[in-house]
Amino acid sequence: MTISTTTAPLSSAAPGPSTGTLPRVRPLAITALGVISPAGVGLEALADALAGATAPCADPAQLPLGPSEPDGLPDNIRVVPDFRLADHVGRRKTRHLDRTTGLGLAACALLRAAAGPPPGEDADPAWDSTGVVLGSTSGSVRSSSEFARDTHVHDRPYLVDAAAFPNTVMNSCTGQIAIWNGLHGINATLSGGTTATLAAFRYARNALDRGHADRLLVGGVEELCPQTAWGWAASGALAQGFPVGEGCALFAVQDAARAREDGAPVLAELLASETAFSPEGVRPGVGAVLADCVTRALERAGVDPADVGAVSLGATGLVGFEEAERRAVRRALGGRTVTEIRVKEVTGEAYSADGAFQLAAVLARTAPGQLSLVTGIGQDGHVACLVVRTGEGA
Amino acid sequence: MSDLGPRRVVVTGLGAVSSLGKDAETLAAAVREGRSGISPARSFDTTGFPQVMAGEVPDFDPRASLRTLDPGRWGRSALLAAAAAAQAVTDAGLDRAELSRARAGSAMGTTSGEAPVVDRLTRQWVGEGLKSLDPGLVAQVPAGRIAAAVNTELGLTGEAQTIPTACSASNYAIGYAADLVSTGEADYMLAGGADSVNRYTHAGFLRLGALAEEVCRPFDKDRDGIITAEGGVALLLEPLDRALARGARVYAEVLGYGLSCDAKHMVHPDSGSVAECVRRAHRSAGITPDQVDYICAHGTGTPTNDLTEVAAVREVFGDRLPPISSIKSMLGHTMGAASGFGALLCCKAIEQGFLPPTANLREVDAALGPGLDPVPNTARPAEVRIAQNHGFAFGGNNAITILGRVS
Numbered sequence: 001m002t003i004s005t006t007t008a009p010l011s012s013a014a015p016g017p018s019t020g021t022l023p024r025v026r027p028l029a030i031t032a033l034g035v036i037s038p039a040g041v042g043l044e045a046l047a048d049a050l051a052g053a054t055a056p057c058a059d060p061a062q063l064p065l066g067p068s069e070p071d072g073l074p075d076n077i078r079v080v081p082d083f084r085l086a087d088h089v090g091r092r093k094t095r096h097l098d099r100t101t102g103l104g105l106a107a108c109a110l111l112r113a114a115a116g117p118p119p120g121e122d123a124d125p126a127w128d129s130t131g132v133v134l135g136s137t138s139g140s141v142r143s144s145s146e147f148a149r150d151t152h153v154h155d156r157p158y159l160v161d162a163a164a165f166p167n168t169v170m171n172s173c174t175g176q177i178a179i180w181n182g183l184h185g186i187n188a189t190l191s192g193g194t195t196a197t198l199a200a201f202r203y204a205r206n207a208l209d210r211g212h213a214d215r216l217l218v219g220g221v222e223e224l225c226p227q228t229a230w231g232w233a234a235s236g237a238l239a240q241g242f243p244v245g246e247g248c249a250l251f252a253v254q255d256a257a258r259a260r261e262d263g264a265p266v267l268a269e270l271l272a273s274e275t276a277f278s279p280e281g282v283r284p285g286v287g288a289v290l291a292d293c294v295t296r297a298l299e300r301a302g303v304d305p306a307d308v309g310a311v312s313l314g315a316t317g318l319v320g321f322e323e324a325e326r327r328a329v330r331r332a333l334g335g336r337t338v339t340e341i342r343v344k345e346v347t348g349e350a351y352s353a354d355g356a357f358q359l360a361a362v363l364a365r366t367a368p369g370q371l372s373l374v375t376g377i378g379q380d381g382h383v384a385c386l387v388v389r390t391g392e393g394a
Numbered sequence: 395m396s397d398l399g400p401r402r403v404v405v406t407g408l409g410a411v412s413s414l415g416k417d418a419e420t421l422a423a424a425v426r427e428g429r430s431g432i433s434p435a436r437s438f439d440t441t442g443f444p445q446v447m448a449g450e451v452p453d454f455d456p457r458a459s460l461r462t463l464d465p466g467r468w469g470r471s472a473l474l475a476a477a478a479a480a481q482a483v484t485d486a487g488l489d490r491a492e493l494s495r496a497r498a499g500s501a502m503g504t505t506s507g508e509a510p511v512v513d514r515l516t517r518q519w520v521g522e523g524l525k526s527l528d529p530g531l532v533a534q535v536p537a538g539r540i541a542a543a544v545n546t547e548l549g550l551t552g553e554a555q556t557i558p559t560a561c562s563a564s565n566y567a568i569g570y571a572a573d574l575v576s577t578g579e580a581d582y583m584l585a586g587g588a589d590s591v592n593r594y595t596h597a598g599f600l601r602l603g604a605l606a607e608e609v610c611r612p613f614d615k616d617r618d619g620i621i622t623a624e625g626g627v628a629l630l631l632e633p634l635d636r637a638l639a640r641g642a643r644v645y646a647e648v649l650g651y652g653l654s655c656d657a658k659h660m661v662h663p664d665s666g667s668v669a670e671c672v673r674r675a676h677r678s679a680g681i682t683p684d685q686v687d688y689i690c691a692h693g694t695g696t697p698t699n700d701l702t703e704v705a706a707v708r709e710v711f712g713d714r715l716p717p718i719s720s721i722k723s724m725l726g727h728t729m730g731a732a733s734g735f736g737a738l739l740c741c742k743a744i745e746q747g748f749l750p751p752t753a754n755l756r757e758v759d760a761a762l763g764p765g766l767d768p769v770p771n772t773a774r775p776a777e778v779r780i781a782q783n784h785g786f787a788f789g790g791n792n793a794i795t796i797l798g799r800v801s
Binding site: 022023068070071131132136137138139141144145147148149150151152153155156157158159160161162165166168169170171172174175176178179181182183184185186187188189190191192193195196199202203206209210212226227230231233234235236275276277278279280281282289378379380381382 | 441442443444462494499504505506507508509512513515516517519520523524525527528529532533535536537538539540541542545546548549550551552553554555556557558559560566570573574577578579593594595597598599600601602603653654655656657658659660661667787788789790791
């Protein structure tokens with residue numbers, strides 16, 4: 001607990017910021033995934049919709065509205081079709097779960113079915129120590145809002161449904177995924193709106209690098225509900241007619257070298273994950289901060305900007321941000337324009353799940369070996385970037 | 395592992411907005427006196443509620459600490475977080491302009507985010523329907539704005555991560571921020587948390603049977619639950635060598651942290667999983683149980699929590715328990731800020747040489763077993779070299795930070 005005093009001499013001047021580039025990062029591998037989206041169940045369904053072979057579901061009748069029945073939904077929505085949690089996890093103990101948790105559990109069930117072995121009575125040690133890191137900005141806004149509503153409409157304001165209370169905390173879905181699947185590894189939830197999933201990947205990278213976990217399920221979740229859909233409508237943040245959506249995508253992530261040693265399929269490698277922030281009113285502004293973030297991610301990935309072939313943008317549909325993001329990426333790529341992998345026309349503005357769907361779309365739409373970017377700009381100043389190389393197993 | 399790291403990480407600045415004082419020093423002095431910050435709730439209409447006590451920040455004026463943010467455009471939790479962070483920067487003796495040019499960011503925890511805003515929008519829904527929502531309020535809902543508020547207030551371009559892992563969230567944030575500073579990913583990080591008292595969280599805990607009638611009495615035989623509370627808290631983290639180079643006051647070193655997940659039940663803690671979290675924190679910090687001088691308990695004061703927590707501590711420490719006290723007896727349960735306030739008071743305990751008390755203690759619950767020292771009612775002078783700070787949460791999200799004196 002004592003310090004050797006061979007450090008720099010004391011001085012009253014604060015040291016300036018460190019310069020110099022940050023070190024290379026170890027690649028992570030995605031070895032399995034589970035996706036549930038307005039295109040339906042699975043990556044194939046999403047790929048078909050992205051290719052225009054099928055249409056995503058836009059039918060408001062697919063969403064039970066509960067106490068907001070009189071309000072209905074705005075015109076433009078994207079909704080997971082025919083969603084019944086029991087189809088994915090059975091009927092037992094699902095009565096008090098909200099849609100956010102349901103979508104998370106369904107995506108996890110799909111991931112586990114793909115990765116094997118299925119959850120059974122015997123705890124599988126590999127799953128037992130797996131953790132979950134999920135982007136979920138404000139949890140289930142519908143659950144919180146309906147719970148709050150009960151305190152205003154009942155004669156006795158405290159006569160709320162105790163069993164529904166856990167749904168109002170924002171880590172509820174992440175915790176339930178662990179409970180239902182016996183995942184005792186680190187369990188973390190990250191906010192951040194349209195960059196929430198990318199924040200989750202950033203958190204996960206640190207946890208894997210620092211040895212807090214060996215394998216993590218990383219992704220994002222958002223449910224469509226009247227509360228947020230009308231919130232979007234009120235905010236004017238989305239382009240005219242742009243749909244609000246929902247869904248969940250989860251990815252099993254571990255060190256890439258170890259994944260290869262273990263003979264696990266490598267669907268993709270995550271070569272870098274960076275996030276930064278652009279404070280309102282501070283120059284050079286959000287576009288320049290994102291361009292720097294992308295440049296830093298490419299440097300840390302050891303990737304030449306000239307080798308990047310595609311980008312999936314996160315701010316699509318966000319008024320005032322979509323073009324800024326496009327320009328920032330172009331600047332970071334030396335002025336080149338690369339293929340845009342668009343996903344929000346299918347998924348809608350899926351907020352916390354945006355980054356997860358963007359990544360899924362990259363895997364669905366690119367060839368093995370392809371280098372791509374997944375980027376995001378949030379409305380409050382968050383920016384983020386993933387560098388992805390599509391794997392042979394995709 | 396970065397080739398820059400691992401650097402030793404220290405706390406050089408503290409900021410707090412709480413029911414017991416609107417700065418870290420006032421809060422620490424109140425805790426040393428065993429004072430209570432609990433009073434009847436004023437932030438929501440308590441008509442019809444049988445239990446109305448809460449730990450609210452009285453007359454919080456965001457403008458007292460903030461220079462940049464427009465208080466009308468941010469939710470209360472964001473403002474509490476930003477105010478605490480601004481204080482921590484001042485306390486650390488750092489120049490704002492220099493900090494904004496450095497690789498600096500924030501990691502903030504929360505349980506309910508901007509719940510008072512959600513409640514106001516819900517009233518609009520009940521009154522006028524969902525098509526009448528106020529866009530200005532809608533914009534304030536996202537919990538990610540809590541860290542965004544810190545970065546925006548201080549002009550920081552590094553990461554701004556909000557980690558909503560409920561009532562252990564500040565410890566998650568401190569651990570993550572310490573990692574970034576240790577590896578060289580950041581040179582300064584503000585870490586802590588914020589939450590706001592609100593009607594539906596109060597109702598939920600009441601309905602769960604977890605709300606105390608009048609007083610929070612952790613470890614007492616008559617304990618009957620929590621008091622909902624609020625606040626904002628922030629610690630300024632930087633590398634030890636930089637702190638020494640600029641002649642900064644160093645409160646404590648972040649020696650390590652541990653996380654675990656119960657994966658059993660949403661609201662009932664699991665002592666085996668908590669014990670594993672303690673062991674991981676010790677391994678991370680490179681310490682053994684006998685080196686811990688003080689445990690800042692999660693200590694909610696519900697019958698179940700205190701039993702589970704003490705059992706978990708015994709599983710690791712055996713019969714030689716360090717003093718373990720609960721600041722929630724004075725502050726109430728500040729939710730996502732709770733383990734941040736715990737970390738702050740661990741820093742003060744290390745700096746000033748005292749053990750924070752457990753207030754309101756009349757008779758220690760015999761069911762908690764022999765040899766328990768909850769530091770009853772008044773602070774005690776003591777040398778604190780290593781402090782262990784607990785945070786457990788709904789969802790089975792456990793997080794423990796270890797803070798140590800730098801000598």
